[in-house]
Amino acid sequence: MVQTHHCEDHETVGEDKEKRPKFFINDHVDILIEILKRLDGRSLCVAASVCRLWCTIARNDSLWENLCFRHVSPPPSSVRSVVLALGGYKRLYTGCVRPVRSRLGRVRRASWAGDEVQLSLSLFCVDYYERLGGSNSNGR
Amino acid sequence: MVLYDSATLGGSCSGSSSSSSSSKPPPLQQRQQTQQDIDGLLAGAGYRVRSSELRKVAQRLERLETAMVNSPADLSQLASDTIHYNPSDLASWVDSLLSEFTQPPTCPSEFIMDPETNQTVVSDAWTTAEPHMPQVHQNISYEQQSLNNQLTVDNQLTVVTAMEEDSGIRLVHMLMTCAECVQRGDFSLATSCLEDMQGLLTRVNTVCGIGKVAGHFIDALSRRIFQGIGGGSINGGSAYENEILYHHFYEACPYLKFAHFTANQAILEAFDGHDCVHVVDFNLMHGLQWPALIQALALRPGGPPLLRLTGIGPPSPDGRDSLREIGLRLAELARSVNVRFAFRGVAASRLEDVKPWMLQVNPKESVAVNSIMQLHRLLGSDLNRNSPIETVLSWIRSLNPKIMTVVEQEANHNQPGFLDRFTEALHYYSTMFDSLEACTVQPNKALAEIYIQREIANVVSCEGSARVERHEPLSKWRTRLSGAGFRPLHLGSNAYKQASMLLTLFSAEGYSVEENDGCLTL
Numbered sequence: 071m072v073q074t075h076h077c078e079d080h081e082t083v084g085e086d087k088e089k090r091p092k093f094f095i096n097d098h099v100d101i102l103i104e105i106l107k108r109l110d111g112r113s114l115c116v117a118a119s120v121c122r123l124w125c126t127i128a129r130n131d132s133l134w135e136n137l138c139f140r141h142v143s144p145p146p147s148s149v150r151s152v153v154l155a156l157g158g159y160k161r162l163y164t165g166c167v168r169p170v171r172s173r174l175g176r177v178r179r180a181s182w183a184g185d186e187v188q189l190s191l192s193l194f195c196v197d198y199y200e201r202l203g204g205s206n207s208n209g210r
Numbered sequence: 211m212v213l214y215d216s217a218t219l220g221g222s223c224s225g226s227s228s229s230s231s232s233s234k235p236p237p238l239q240q241r242q243q244t245q246q247d248i249d250g251l252l253a254g255a256g257y258r259v260r261s262s263e264l265r266k267v268a269q270r271l272e273r274l275e276t277a278m279v280n281s282p283a284d285l286s287q288l289a290s291d292t293i294h295y296n297p298s299d300l301a302s303w304v305d306s307l308l309s310e311f312t313q314p315p316t317c318p319s320e321f322i323m324d325p326e327t328n329q330t331v332v333s334d335a336w337t338t339a340e341p342h343m344p345q346v347h348q349n350i351s352y353e354q355q356s357l358n359n360q361l362t363v364d365n366q367l368t369v370v371t372a373m374e375e376d377s378g379i380r381l382v383h384m385l386m387t388c389a390e391c392v393q394r395g396d397f398s399l400a401t402s403c404l405e406d407m408q409g410l411l412t413r414v415n416t417v418c419g420i421g422k423v424a425g426h427f428i429d430a431l432s433r434r435i436f437q438g439i440g441g442g443s444i445n446g447g448s449a450y451e452n453e454i455l456y457h458h459f460y461e462a463c464p465y466l467k468f469a470h471f472t473a474n475q476a477i478l479e480a481f482d483g484h485d486c487v488h489v490v491d492f493n494l495m496h497g498l499q500w501p502a503l504i505q506a507l508a509l510r511p512g513g514p515p516l517l518r519l520t521g522i523g524p525p526s527p528d529g530r531d532s533l534r535e536i537g538l539r540l541a542e543l544a545r546s547v548n549v550r551f552a553f554r555g556v557a558a559s560r561l562e563d564v565k566p567w568m569l570q571v572n573p574k575e576s577v578a579v580n581s582i583m584q585l586h587r588l589l590g591s592d593l594n595r596n597s598p599i600e601t602v603l604s605w606i607r608s609l610n611p612k613i614m615t616v617v618e619q620e621a622n623h624n625q626p627g628f629l630d631r632f633t634e635a636l637h638y639y640s641t642m643f644d645s646l647e648a649c650t651v652q653p654n655k656a657l658a659e660i661y662i663q664r665e666i667a668n669v670v671s672c673e674g675s676a677r678v679e680r681h682e683p684l685s686k687w688r689t690r691l692s693g694a695g696f697r698p699l700h701l702g703s704n705a706y707k708q709a710s711m712l713l714t715l716f717s718a719e720g721y722s723v724e725e726n727d728g729c730l731t732l
Contacts, residue, residue, distance in 0.1 A: 148508070148509055148513075149509055151547075151548065152505065152508050152509060152547045152548075155546035155547050155548075156505075156546065156547065169715075170715055173714060173715050174711060174714055174715060185707060185708065185711060186711070188506075189708065189711055189712070189715070191505060191509070192471070192501075192502040192505055192506065193502075194505075195501040195502055195504065195505035195543070195547075196498065196501045196502055198501070198543065198546075199497075199498070199501035199539065199540075199543050200498075202539050202542060202543065203496070203539055
């Protein structure tokens with residue numbers, strides 16, 4: 071008896087669903103951004119290949135900024151201008167933060183989280199400097 | 211006589227335990243009882259070995275078995291010597307056989323006789339002893355059986371490694387002998403030594419380990435013997451080449467990165483609260499140290515100061531102003547991160563030629579002096595004038611810097627005696643090459659090795675003003691610097707943390723950071 075009731079319930083719910091318009095995530099960009107904000111780096115890159123809208127959103131630097139500073143206390147506002155000048159958050163994440171975190175993750179100590187970011191920033195700067203050198207100087 | 215006594219003891223052991231216990235000092239444990247039993251039984255079987263030693267004997271028998279299995283061909287030497295070993299004293303018998311195996315072995319065929327003779331000894335002992343056959347005896351016969359059955363032929367690999375280790379050690383000995391000859395002035399003997407070593411080198415693996423290091427030292431020695439102590443072509447490497455080698459050395463191993471980051475941390479902490487800062491770098495090279503400092507200053511709470519950087523470097527030969535190029539790059543970086551920046555280059559081939567007025571230090575600014583492996587070049591003492599190190603240290607002091615960061619190699623390569631120097635260098639650079647092996651394989655490695663090779667050549671084959679790699683240990687630097695009026699400043703825990711993180715990041719196995727009274731050593 072109970073089972074048939076359930077069937078009926080399901081049917082009615084299904085019918086309700088059929089009546090309501092389908093839910094396209096792409097219509098709700100703010101929700102989409104909230105979801106994408108919580109992804110890890112690799113998933114975010116994969117998400118960028120889903121469709122053009124997702125690609126545009128995933129390229130937005132603020133998502134990557136969130137990824138970089140997820141586990142640490144919010145950095146001072148001056149960091150943003152520096153990072154943007156040195157090449158942007160996506161580059162910072164893929165070039166420095168991810169390798170630093172993955173290699174230091176083996177010996178993770180709680181106190182290191184903030185320092186990891188500092189170190190990543192320094193290495194990012196050195197990397198930018200070396201890139202400058204590659205384009206400017208000759209005979210390398 | 212001993213056998214007789216043990217036999218009687220064996221006899222008494224077969225009786226009740228109470229009678230045996232009365233003759234032994236209290237307290238008597240159960241284990242000792244069993245051991246005494248076994249001892250007695252062994253003695254009854256004719257073996258002069260105690261049960262406490264049996265474990266060691268068993269282990270050694272195992273080793274003997276592996277050695278015999280792995281050794282090639284000939285063991286006949288053992289057969290001829292078996293007369294001398296009394297197998298009843300098991301422990302020493304096994305030991306003596308083992309020692310035979312550490313030297314190149316001889317033919318195997320006659321060895322088969324050996325366990326047989328052993329067997330006969332055992333059976334003789336049996337007839338006289340009581341029929342209490344301990345398990346120990348059975349174990350021994352099993353061992354001998356297995357020795358007989360498993361006499362397989364060569365395992366060339368073990369022999370080769372034994373020979374190579376052997377050659378490595380011989381190389382080191384010959385290097386020392388050669389160095390001693392050089393010190394004595396006996397160049398003919400040194401030359402023949404060199405030839406021998408070069409012959410030995412062909413038999414040793416020169417791609418890694420002791421072979422490679424030895425190769426470099428042999429080159430350096432031959433340079434010294436045949437080209438004299440003027441240094442020849444090594445120091446004549448152009449500034450451009452040096453920069454490239456230095457860059458590869460920076461990339462290949464963590465030493466320079468560690469130096470840069472630690473020095474930057476110290477400078478950053480010293481500049482805290484100052485708005486007008488000036489850094490003097492004694493060896494600019496590609497300026498790889500400074501981007502990190504610029505970034506750290508950009509992000510410090512309170513905003514970035516006005517940063518002036520004075521870079522000292524050798525003059526560039528072909529009209530390229532390399533110092534200025536580096537300065538421009540750094541300026542562009544600083545501009546991107548909104549740090550007010552000014553650069554000045556000072557071209558000088560030797561540090562002692564630099565005069566303080568060239569640096570144009572403003573009295574209102576805080577100065578930091580940074581020397582990465584430069585000060586040791588000034589230690590050559592020329593009796594005609596004041597020692598250059600004291601001159602330089604005094605003008606540094608006159609600038610009244612807020613902080614002076616010094617990075618040096620922790621080695622003792624400035625002793626007057628050649629042999630001492632040679633020995634120290636051999637030890638130090640072997641460790642360095644080993645550490646280079648531990649780093650990940652990269653194209654940079656080969657050039658990094660050339661960089662180290664040049665240092666070796668300078669330490670070993672140059673003298674007088676040509677020898678610039680005059681490393682001194684930490685204690686000497688400390689005395690020297692305090693003598694010049696500098697107070698030591700302890701590097702904080704931040705620096706230590708950062709150094710540890712850097713090491714973990716560059717996945718360097720075997721490296722460790724140590725804190726030594728305020729200084730960090732890698």
